[in-house]
Amino acid sequence: MKYSEPRWLSGLPRWGGRFPLLPSPAGNTNTPSARKPDSEQDPRADARRIAALAMRGCCSVCGYPFTAAVWCHMPPDVVEANGVRVAQGVGPMHLSCALFSSLSCPWVSSRPKAGEVPVVTGFAGYGVMLGGRHPEPSGTPLRFGYFDAVERVPHTDLRRRYEQSLVTDEPDTAQPRLWWGDDVEGEQRLAQCCAEDSRTLREMHDTAPAFPSVARVWPASGGHIDLTADPKLRAVARAALAAAAANRHNVQDMAKAVMAAAAAGRRSLVRDVSRIPERTVAL
DSSP: OOSOOOGGGTTSOEEETTEEEEEOOTTBOOSOOTTSOGGGOSOOBOHHHHHHHHHTTBOTTTOOBOSSOEEEEEOTTOOEETTEEEEETOOOBOHHHHHHHHHHOHHHHTOSSGGGSOEEEEEEEEEEEEOSSOOOTTSSOOEEEEEEEEEEEOGGGHHHHHHHHHHHOOOOTTSOOOOOOSSHHHHHHHHHHHHHHHHHHHHHHHTOSSSSEEEEEESSOOOEEETTOSHHHHHHHHHHHHHHHTTOBOHHHHHHHHHHHHHTTOOOHHHHHHTSOBOOOOO
């Protein structure tokens, strides 16, 4: 491990296997499987854990609550709609945790092309995107909507900002860390969180003023951000939802194409969507 880890990551289990010293994030499974090849034994991101952490205002890496802005590994091709950037399965983090992951995590730091590397981006808050279907925490990874961007950390500045964040970051370590083991007791506690989250998400979905929208989770739960509020984006949002529901297109490629069409003032959105190559995506 090249970089000293934040002190608030102490107590997390280690990955073992190929990366024996690397802490396993709270949003990951944490028991390697001896039945799989070495390359597949590493703990992996768990949609249930990431959802439970985010729904309770806790970091996907250290498991402690947030006290200030939240940060995430924002994919570089995410399209902003009405001030919100939506990314599937990308859980919120503290700045130090996000930067440490960018510098040390083999899945984040080893992207072959610069354009594929997620950008560490800070936001005032986040919520859960709601569409035509009721989201489930134990199913497909939730789509988190981050709003009111405050800063992007350039890739060339990661190390300096990381060293700085070790001094300035303030996770709420006075509260207990939210974490689950892979044993029976851990699975039972996680299942209880999933059941609570399912009820909360259903209530958010049932009270949404429009689709798609983002139900606020942090810093204060309650209220929605209507992603169709901008008239120019209404047709775009409907076309995006239709394509996503039909599971016919890569959502990011489709979103970029229809947003470009809307920005150009064209109404032929269906024709623009139909030009995108068909791919199977997990929704």
